[in-house]
Amino acid sequence: MPATNSESKSSLGVAHVAPGEFRLRIAYQKIGRLRFLSHLEVLRAMERAARRADLPYSVTKGFSPHMKLAFGPALPVGTAGEREYVDIWLTTYEPAEGLAGRLREASVSDLAPVAAGFVAAGEPSLTAACTIAEYEVIVGGDGARGTALAESLKTLVDSREFAVEHKGKKKVFDLARSLPKEHRVESCGRGATVDLIVRMGPEGSLRPDVFVREAILRASIDASIDTVTRTGTLIEDSEGAWRRPL
Amino acid sequence: MSSSEWERVERLLNRVERPARYIDHEWGASREPGFNYRAVLLYPDTYELGMANQAISILYERLNAADEVLAERCFLPWIDMAAAMREEDIPLFGLETGLAVRDADLFGITLPYELTYTNILEALDLAGIPLRARDRGEGDPVVLGGGPCAYNPEPIAEFFDAILIGEGEEAILEIANVHRRARDGGADRVGILRELARLDGVYVPRFYQPVRDAEGALTGVVADTGITPVVNKRVLADLDTFRAPTCPVVPFMDVVHDRASVEILRGCTRGCRFCQAGMVYRPVRERSADSIVRDAIASLKCTGYDEVSLTSLSTTDHSQLEDVLRRLTRRLEGKGISVSVPSLRVDAFSIDMARLVGGGRKSGLTFAPEAGTQRLRDVINKNVTEEELLGTVRHAFDAGWRRVKLYFMLGLPTETDADVLGISDLVRKVSDEARSCVEPSQRGSIRIAVSVSVFVPKAHTPFQWDPQLPRDEIGRRQDLLRSSMPRKGIELSWHEADVSFLEAVMARGGREIADAIEAAWRTGAVFDAWTERFDIGTWLGAFASVGVDPASVAVGEKSSNEILPWDHISCGVSRAYLARERERASEASTTSDCSFDGCTGCDACDELGVEIVLGGGTRGAR
Numbered sequence: 001m002p003a004t005n006s007e008s009k010s011s012l013g014v015a016h017v018a019p020g021e022f023r024l025r026i027a028y029q030k031i032g033r034l035r036f037l038s039h040l041e042v043l044r045a046m047e048r049a050a051r052r053a054d055l056p057y058s059v060t061k062g063f064s065p066h067m068k069l070a071f072g073p074a075l076p077v078g079t080a081g082e083r084e085y086v087d088i089w090l091t092t093y094e095p096a097e098g099l100a101g102r103l104r105e106a107s108v109s110d111l112a113p114v115a116a117g118f119v120a121a122g123e124p125s126l127t128a129a130c131t132i133a134e135y136e137v138i139v140g141g142d143g144a145r146g147t148a149l150a151e152s153l154k155t156l157v158d159s160r161e162f163a164v165e166h167k168g169k170k171k172v173f174d175l176a177r178s179l180p181k182e183h184r185v186e187s188c189g190r191g192a193t194v195d196l197i198v199r200m201g202p203e204g205s206l207r208p209d210v211f212v213r214e215a216i217l218r219a220s221i222d223a224s225i226d227t228v229t230r231t232g233t234l235i236e237d238s239e240g241a242w243r244r245p246l
Numbered sequence: 247m248s249s250s251e252w253e254r255v256e257r258l259l260n261r262v263e264r265p266a267r268y269i270d271h272e273w274g275a276s277r278e279p280g281f282n283y284r285a286v287l288l289y290p291d292t293y294e295l296g297m298a299n300q301a302i303s304i305l306y307e308r309l310n311a312a313d314e315v316l317a318e319r320c321f322l323p324w325i326d327m328a329a330a331m332r333e334e335d336i337p338l339f340g341l342e343t344g345l346a347v348r349d350a351d352l353f354g355i356t357l358p359y360e361l362t363y364t365n366i367l368e369a370l371d372l373a374g375i376p377l378r379a380r381d382r383g384e385g386d387p388v389v390l391g392g393g394p395c396a397y398n399p400e401p402i403a404e405f406f407d408a409i410l411i412g413e414g415e416e417a418i419l420e421i422a423n424v425h426r427r428a429r430d431g432g433a434d435r436v437g438i439l440r441e442l443a444r445l446d447g448v449y450v451p452r453f454y455q456p457v458r459d460a461e462g463a464l465t466g467v468v469a470d471t472g473i474t475p476v477v478n479k480r481v482l483a484d485l486d487t488f489r490a491p492t493c494p495v496v497p498f499m500d501v502v503h504d505r506a507s508v509e510i511l512r513g514c515t516r517g518c519r520f521c522q523a524g525m526v527y528r529p530v531r532e533r534s535a536d537s538i539v540r541d542a543i544a545s546l547k548c549t550g551y552d553e554v555s556l557t558s559l560s561t562t563d564h565s566q567l568e569d570v571l572r573r574l575t576r577r578l579e580g581k582g583i584s585v586s587v588p589s590l591r592v593d594a595f596s597i598d599m600a601r602l603v604g605g606g607r608k609s610g611l612t613f614a615p616e617a618g619t620q621r622l623r624d625v626i627n628k629n630v631t632e633e634e635l636l637g638t639v640r641h642a643f644d645a646g647w648r649r650v651k652l653y654f655m656l657g658l659p660t661e662t663d664a665d666v667l668g669i670s671d672l673v674r675k676v677s678d679e680a681r682s683c684v685e686p687s688q689r690g691s692i693r694i695a696v697s698v699s700v701f702v703p704k705a706h707t708p709f710q711w712d713p714q715l716p717r718d719e720i721g722r723r724q725d726l727l728r729s730s731m732p733r734k735g736i737e738l739s740w741h742e743a744d745v746s747f748l749e750a751v752m753a754r755g756g757r758e759i760a761d762a763i764e765a766a767w768r769t770g771a772v773f774d775a776w777t778e779r780f781d782i783g784t785w786l787g788a789f790a791s792v793g794v795d796p797a798s799v800a801v802g803e804k805s806s807n808e809i810l811p812w813d814h815i816s817c818g819v820s821r822a823y824l825a826r827e828r829e830r831a832s833e834a835s836t837t838s839d840c841s842f843d844g845c846t847g848c849d850a851c852d853e854l855g856v857e858i859v860l861g862g863g864t865r866g867a868r
Contacts, residue, residue, distance in 0.1 A: 033252075038266070045273075047550070048552075051552065051581075052547070052548070052550035054547075059581065059582040066552065078260055078265070106550070108271055
């Protein structure tokens with residue numbers, strides 16, 4: 001039997017659980033061919049999996065009651081994610097491992113939880129808190145094997161600014177701010193792996209695929225992007241330290 | 247499909263719209279190993295439309311539940327994907343394992359709507375299967391059709407090896423088993439088709455030859471020796487023989503009717519004389535309340551949907567609906583899961599049922615008076631009076647609704663300008679009634695959506711002999727309606743007359759139409775049901791190129807003793823009954839509903855050897 005809210009607060013070790021609700025944070029993967037799902041499609045699929053798993057989810061009040069949940073920053077169509085996040089509010093407490101296990105059973109393997117834990121009710125929302133993203137871009141093709149790609153990326157970064165045009169609107173990224181850590185390029189079986197850390201924010205985020213594609217173009221090499229994966233999402237606190245949301 | 251083949255497909259997904267259409271891996275998709283018979287089931291339009299199709303869902307479940315059978319889904323790739331597949335030489339494939347359709351044993355294609363016919367040719371071409379059945383070889387799959395348009399299969403008959411007339415729950419496995427046995431026994435293609443033609447409900451067009459007189463008029467469709475001269479539809483005696491699919495594939499992308507559904511009854515005997523579904527799905531068979539509740543709950547549990555729809559042609563006619571809705575709403579309380587009831591009748595009971603399931607939601611109600619005057623409603627046997635409609639509207643607006651949608655049809659047999667103006671008049675009365683129920687400060691929120699389609703004469707209806715109006719006359723009547731329609735709070739929408747014209751040609755035509763369909767496809771017609779893709783010019787050019795006058799097919803009146811292209815197909819309702827109903831229409835006499843008031847002599851029950859099945863034993867007062 002699940003514990004009642006009042007009984008379970010202390011066992012959670014969470015100081016600020018809202019009365020009647022428990023905030024379960026789930027880390028999940030969106031990999032393989034399911035990387036082609038849009039954020040809305042992921043949202044819908046996760047809701048359905050939660051119902052199939054019979055999680056004790058909270059329902060919003062009002063004319064159109066629906067499951068109470070909130071996602072982290074959206075992933076573009078075509079970009080995989082190894083550790084994405086969603087918070088689901090629950091009406092009763094049950095151990096997180098058991099809930100995650102049930103959710104995994106009710107999910108397809110390429111879009112399934114990898115970890116879960118409870119967080120304090122007063123934690124900032126995932127979209128506001130998650131401002132750092134780690135990406136891995138696999139570049140295929142013979143042209144990716146030499147040093148030209150790495151050199152082209154370095155030249156791009158050194159230029160300090162990167163302009164993109166989307167739907168007729170031009171946007172200029174300050175690369176010192178958008179790329180808070182130095183990128184890495186390593187050879188791999190298919191060509192090269194580019195690891196990028198990107199700062200996200202309400203003003204827009206630099207898309208790693210766009211950035212790397214520009215480097216390929218400028219290097220005039222025979223290469224193309226095979227896959228883009230967000231390998232992690234991090235919270236940056238007021239002191240500038242980074243931590244995982246879970 | 248091997249991983250390297252999938253990689254070829256995957257590379258295309260970065261450059262096409264809505265890649266989720268092509269990726270499979272949804273919850274509930276079937277990939278059981280160990281099979282020796284492979285079927286691909288195609289919905290001849292995009293994924294987001296096809297995933298709503300209950301027939302595909304039922305057949306998919308039935309086939310995959312059978313021993314050593316694997317069925318895969320297939321939808322027509324959108325134009326961008328089709329072009330990319332042709333460029334990369336990737337043939338049409340089933341979603342689950344990526345099986346090339348041309349390597350399947352059976353290629354099942356549902357026939358939902360006349361304007362998907364060019365899509366069928368597009369699918370066959372993408373699959374690398376010859377378009378005409380006669381050109382297919384021993385290695386090609388059996389191309390099997392079925393669905394609503396099968397009741398006049400002639401325009402597309404030459405593209406199919408076999409067409410199932412009627413309901414598929416039982417027939418699909420019989421077809422698969424007979425096919426497999428014949429194949430394993432070494433039968434050639436014609437031998438296999440001959441075996442299939444022995445099955446009840448299976449029409450194999452190559453064994454039927456249309457015969458024409460010197461003037462080119464059809465004098466009959468003659469069956470080869472040993473082949474049944476008339477193909478009777480298959481019908482399931484009791485819906486409860488099979489459970490509704492409770493674990494269907496759950497799509498990732500937003501599809502139409504994106505919810506769990508339980509078909510709570512099949513058939514409708516209200517007897518609207520223009521309505522093909524009301525004739526061809528007879529008799530009425532209800533699922534029992536217990537099985538509806540059981541299947542709805544099981545389906546929600548298995549799929550995770552937040553809504554379950556109780557579907558049918560006429561859901562509020564179910565004899566135990568109130569009991570079902572009370573039980574479901576009690577079971578689902580507090581879970582954020584809703585129940586929806588489509589196809590409302592024009593009466594207070596329907597409003598009460600909508601209120602019961604809707605909770606606080608009042609999104610909109612839809613009613614179909616179909617005609618603007620009582621005379622014309624009597625002609626079409628739409629047993630709804632103006633008083634009933636206004637009373638229902640009053641009940642709905644008193645209960646808090648602020649939006650209603652009204653369906654009408656233009657160009658019905660015997661329609662006059664007075665009937666056209668009657669639509670505007672009725673809409674005005676509905677609007678006045680709604681306004682009288684609502685506080686003056688809230689009247690700005692009242693919306694009456696009026697949707698006006700064009701009459702299309704359909705096979706196996708009392709109006710199958712009646713012509714569609716010429717397109718210019720439809721245009722004149724649309725102008726008349728538009729100019730007389732009240733404006734305030736009214737949203738008027740139309741069905742394009744050109745689209746309805748083409749529907750009528752397909753609905754009434756014979757085998758001569760096949761050449762025009764192919765010519766239209768070869769000149770670029772595909773996805774004709776999509777407004778932005780439909781081009782009547784392409785079609786008129788296609789008809790001209792093959793020497794067929796489409797107007798004579800759509801707007802020509804047929805005499806009641808004329809041989810019709812679909813006379814060798816029977817839905818159980820007798821031609822004599824249809825003729826009698828047409829006669830009664832001309833007298834503006836109405837006919838009652840046999841599921842409430844006793845037999846009206848359509849012959850379907852006797853002809854098909856089945857009976858009306860009512861979950862509650864009887865239906866109450868209407």
